[in-house]
Amino acid sequence: MADIGYVAKRVGREVERLLVQALEQSPTSFGTLQLRCSVESGQHSANSEPLARGEVTFDVGDLLAATDRRTPPSSRLLGDFALPTPADSPFEGALPRSYPTASSVRTLTVSAVSPGRKRKAASSRLQQSTSVRRKTTSHTPDLHDDDGQIVPQRPRALPDNPILQPPSLSKFINGVWESLFSGTKLDPVEVIEQWQAIESSGQPKLIVDSHDQVVSRGTSIADGDFSKMSVLARKISQTSRTCRSLEVVVQCRWMQLFDEQVATLAATSTKEKAKKATIAAACLDFKWSEKELRNKTAIWRGYADIQKTGGWAALVFAGMGLYRFCKYRVAFTEETFEVLRSLRHRFEVAADTMHTNWRQLLTIVNGPTTRRYTGHMHSHVVCGPHDETIDLPITYHQWDKDFSYQHLNESCIDEEAWGNYDPRVIQLEGPFTCEACKEVQSDVPTASSCTCFPALYPPVLAGPSPVQVYRTPNGRNNGLLACLPFEEGAAIGEFVGLITAGVSGKDVMWGETARASYQIWQGRQGNHTRFVNHSCEPNSQFERFVWMGTQRIILVSKGVDAGEEVTVDYTDTYWRNLDKECLCGQPTCRYKDRSRITATAQG
Ligand SMILES: C[S@@+](CC[C@H](N)C(=O)[O-])C[C@H]1O[C@@H](n2cnc3c(N)ncnc32)[C@H](O)[C@@H]1O
Incomplete structure (x- = not known):
C-alpha cells in the first residue's frame, strides 16, 4: 500500500510538471479546475474494491503557484533571501501571479486508501484535503518521500473571507x-x-495634559471624562x-544593510x-531561529522593495495593509x-507639506531629514x-512673469x-436650517446635524481634500488630480476665491441670490478648485x-476614481464666442476644431 501511494505521488508529480510546463507556455485562469490521479491495484477484493489505491489531487491554484516559484527572483525585484524555501515558510514568495478566486480551494492529497473504505463525497474530500494541508508542516511524516526527500509543501489556502484577501496595489496606494x-500626524x-512627560508620581503626563485640551474646546463637565479619554x-x-x-523604517533599513553585508563578505x-x-x-x-528570521525578513524584503521604488514616504505612510x-x-x-x-x-x-x-x-x-517641499501642497505642481514637481508660479510665467497665488481656506x-457687505448672504441670523436636508446647521459640530457635505461643513471638522495640482500632458496647463476616489455626491471642495463684481475678460464663477449677483475670481487667490478643467x-x-445662511458653490463628484483628473462642464456660456479649442479629448467633445467649424459655418 505504501508502494502504491509512492507510485501515485510520483505519477502525480510528473503530471503536475507537465501541466506547469503547459501553463508557463500559455498562462490561463481556470478558476477551480481540479486534477485527480489515482493508481489502483489490478487485484480486487470480494466487494470488487481494488486492494490498494493511491490518489493525488491538485487544483489550478497550486499549479499556478508552482509556475510562480519557477519565476526567476530578479524579474520580481526580489532578492532570493526574500523567497523562503517552502519548508521554511510556505506562504511567502509562493503565490500565484494571478490570484485565484476566493472560493478556489488549494489541495494536495496524497493518500493510500484501504480496500473496502468508501470513497468520500467530493465536498467532504475537499474538507479533508484542507485539514491535511493544514497539518502539512516539515514535521509531518507524510511530507517525506520514501527516498527521504521532502515533498514540496503547497502554499496554505488563502482565507475565504473576502475582507482578508491579499491587498491589491490600488488598495495599498x-x-x-x-x-x-x-x-x-506622524510626528516623532x-x-x-509625550513619553518623556512622566509625572513625579509615575503617571504619564499624557492623561493630565489632555484635561487642558478638553477644557480649551469648551466641553461641559458632564462629558469631561469621555472627552478626556477621547x-x-x-x-x-x-x-x-x-x-x-x-518599526518599518528600521526593518527596511536592516534589510538594506543585510544586503550590503552579504556583498562585503x-x-x-x-x-x-x-x-x-x-x-x-x-x-x-x-x-x-533561522526559520523565524527568514519568515520575518521575507516581509522586511517587501518593505525594502517599496522604499526603493516608492521612497520613504510610501513606506512610512503605508496604511494598515502594508504587512499583508x-x-x-x-x-x-x-x-x-x-x-x-x-x-x-x-x-x-x-x-512634506x-x-x-x-x-x-x-x-x-x-x-x-531635510524637507524637500515647503509651503502649501498646491504650490507644487506634480508632473x-x-x-519632479514645478513651482506653481512658473507654470504661469509664459503669461505673467510676476504670477503669484495666495491659498485660501475661505x-x-x-x-x-x-465694502463690508457679503453678497452671498441670504440669512443673517440663526437658527440655520439646511435648505436641502432641513436639518440644523451650526459651526459647533456637536450642535450640527446637517450631513449634506460632511467633508466641508462644519469647517472645523474639514480636512484637506485628497487632490493634487498636476501638469496636464496635452496643453491645458494645470489640472486637478484625485488621489483617492470620490463617491457620487461627495464634495471635492468649495469654490473659494475673491468675492467681487464687474470683472470681464477673465475666468470667473457667477453666483446669484435673490439680493445680488456676484462673481468669484480665483485668478490670484483661491483653493484647489481653481485648477479644475x-x-x-x-x-x-x-x-x-447654503451653509449657515451664506451661499456657497461646491465642486461635487459625479463619481471620480483615484488617479483620475477631476473635470466639470464649463457649459456653452463659457465656450460661446471664445477663441479657444477644447482639449478634453472626449469622443463626444463639443468644442474641438472650433476654427474649422466656425470657418465652415461662415463659409
Ligand atoms: C479655471 S482654469 C483651469 C486650470 C487651468 N488649466 C490652469 O492651468 O490654470 C480654466 C482654463 O483652463 C484651460 N482649460 C480648461 N479646460 C480646458 C479644455 N478642455 N481645453 C482647453 N483648455 C482648457 C483654459 O485655458 C481655461 O481658460
Missing part, C-alpha cells in the same frame, strides 16, 4: 493616500515629548501609528557562504514598482511619471466692490449650497 490626508517629536485615545493612536512607522567568499554567515550572525543578535501586502506579495510585479516609482514625488509633496516633521522618523536610520470679500464628459459638477 489608497492606504498611503488615506494616511497622508488623515488627521493623524510629539511622541518623544483626547488620550487620539494621542495613543497617534503615538502607536508613529511607532509602527518607526561575498568579496572574499562565495555569495552562498556570505549569506549563510550573515544569517547566522543575525540569528545570534536577534536570538531567533508584503506577506502575500501578490501585487509585487514590475508594473507595481513602476507605479510606485511614478507616485514617489507625489507622496513626498503631500508628506502636510506632515512637516515626518522626516524626523528617518533620523533613527540616518536617513535624509508625469518620474518627473472666500474673501473684495472691499472695493462690496473642462470636459465634455465631466466627472464632477458645481452645485449651489
Whole structure:
C-alpha cells in the first residue's frame, strides 16, 4: 500500500510538471479546475474494491503557484533571501501571479486508501484535503518521500473571507493616500515629548495634559471624562501609528544593510557562504531561529522593495495593509514598482507639506531629514511619471512673469466692490436650517446635524481634500488630480476665491441670490478648485449650497476614481464666442476644431 501511494505521488508529480510546463507556455485562469490521479491495484477484493489505491489531487491554484516559484527572483525585484524555501515558510514568495478566486480551494492529497473504505463525497474530500494541508508542516511524516526527500509543501489556502484577501496595489496606494490626508500626524517629536512627560508620581503626563485640551474646546463637565479619554485615545493612536512607522523604517533599513553585508563578505567568499554567515550572525543578535528570521525578513524584503521604488514616504505612510501586502506579495510585479516609482514625488509633496516633521522618523536610520517641499501642497505642481514637481508660479510665467497665488481656506470679500457687505448672504441670523436636508446647521459640530457635505461643513471638522495640482500632458496647463476616489455626491471642495463684481475678460464663477449677483475670481487667490478643467464628459459638477445662511458653490463628484483628473462642464456660456479649442479629448467633445467649424459655418 505504501508502494502504491509512492507510485501515485510520483505519477502525480510528473503530471503536475507537465501541466506547469503547459501553463508557463500559455498562462490561463481556470478558476477551480481540479486534477485527480489515482493508481489502483489490478487485484480486487470480494466487494470488487481494488486492494490498494493511491490518489493525488491538485487544483489550478497550486499549479499556478508552482509556475510562480519557477519565476526567476530578479524579474520580481526580489532578492532570493526574500523567497523562503517552502519548508521554511510556505506562504511567502509562493503565490500565484494571478490570484485565484476566493472560493478556489488549494489541495494536495496524497493518500493510500484501504480496500473496502468508501470513497468520500467530493465536498467532504475537499474538507479533508484542507485539514491535511493544514497539518502539512516539515514535521509531518507524510511530507517525506520514501527516498527521504521532502515533498514540496503547497502554499496554505488563502482565507475565504473576502475582507482578508491579499491587498491589491490600488488598495495599498489608497492606504498611503488615506494616511497622508488623515488627521493623524506622524510626528516623532510629539511622541518623544509625550513619553518623556512622566509625572513625579509615575503617571504619564499624557492623561493630565489632555484635561487642558478638553477644557480649551469648551466641553461641559458632564462629558469631561469621555472627552478626556477621547483626547488620550487620539494621542495613543497617534503615538502607536508613529511607532509602527518607526518599526518599518528600521526593518527596511536592516534589510538594506543585510544586503550590503552579504556583498562585503561575498568579496572574499562565495555569495552562498556570505549569506549563510550573515544569517547566522543575525540569528545570534536577534536570538531567533533561522526559520523565524527568514519568515520575518521575507516581509522586511517587501518593505525594502517599496522604499526603493516608492521612497520613504510610501513606506512610512503605508496604511494598515502594508504587512499583508508584503506577506502575500501578490501585487509585487514590475508594473507595481513602476507605479510606485511614478507616485514617489507625489507622496513626498503631500508628506512634506502636510506632515512637516515626518522626516524626523528617518533620523533613527540616518536617513535624509531635510524637507524637500515647503509651503502649501498646491504650490507644487506634480508632473508625469518620474518627473519632479514645478513651482506653481512658473507654470504661469509664459503669461505673467510676476504670477503669484495666495491659498485660501475661505472666500474673501473684495472691499472695493462690496465694502463690508457679503453678497452671498441670504440669512443673517440663526437658527440655520439646511435648505436641502432641513436639518440644523451650526459651526459647533456637536450642535450640527446637517450631513449634506460632511467633508466641508462644519469647517472645523474639514480636512484637506485628497487632490493634487498636476501638469496636464496635452496643453491645458494645470489640472486637478484625485488621489483617492470620490463617491457620487461627495464634495471635492468649495469654490473659494475673491468675492467681487464687474470683472470681464477673465475666468470667473457667477453666483446669484435673490439680493445680488456676484462673481468669484480665483485668478490670484483661491483653493484647489481653481485648477479644475473642462470636459465634455465631466466627472464632477458645481452645485449651489447654503451653509449657515451664506451661499456657497461646491465642486461635487459625479463619481471620480483615484488617479483620475477631476473635470466639470464649463457649459456653452463659457465656450460661446471664445477663441479657444477644447482639449478634453472626449469622443463626444463639443468644442474641438472650433476654427474649422466656425470657418465652415461662415463659409
Ligand atoms: C479655471 S482654469 C483651469 C486650470 C487651468 N488649466 C490652469 O492651468 O490654470 C480654466 C482654463 O483652463 C484651460 N482649460 C480648461 N479646460 C480646458 C479644455 N478642455 N481645453 C482647453 N483648455 C482648457 C483654459 O485655458 C481655461 O481658460
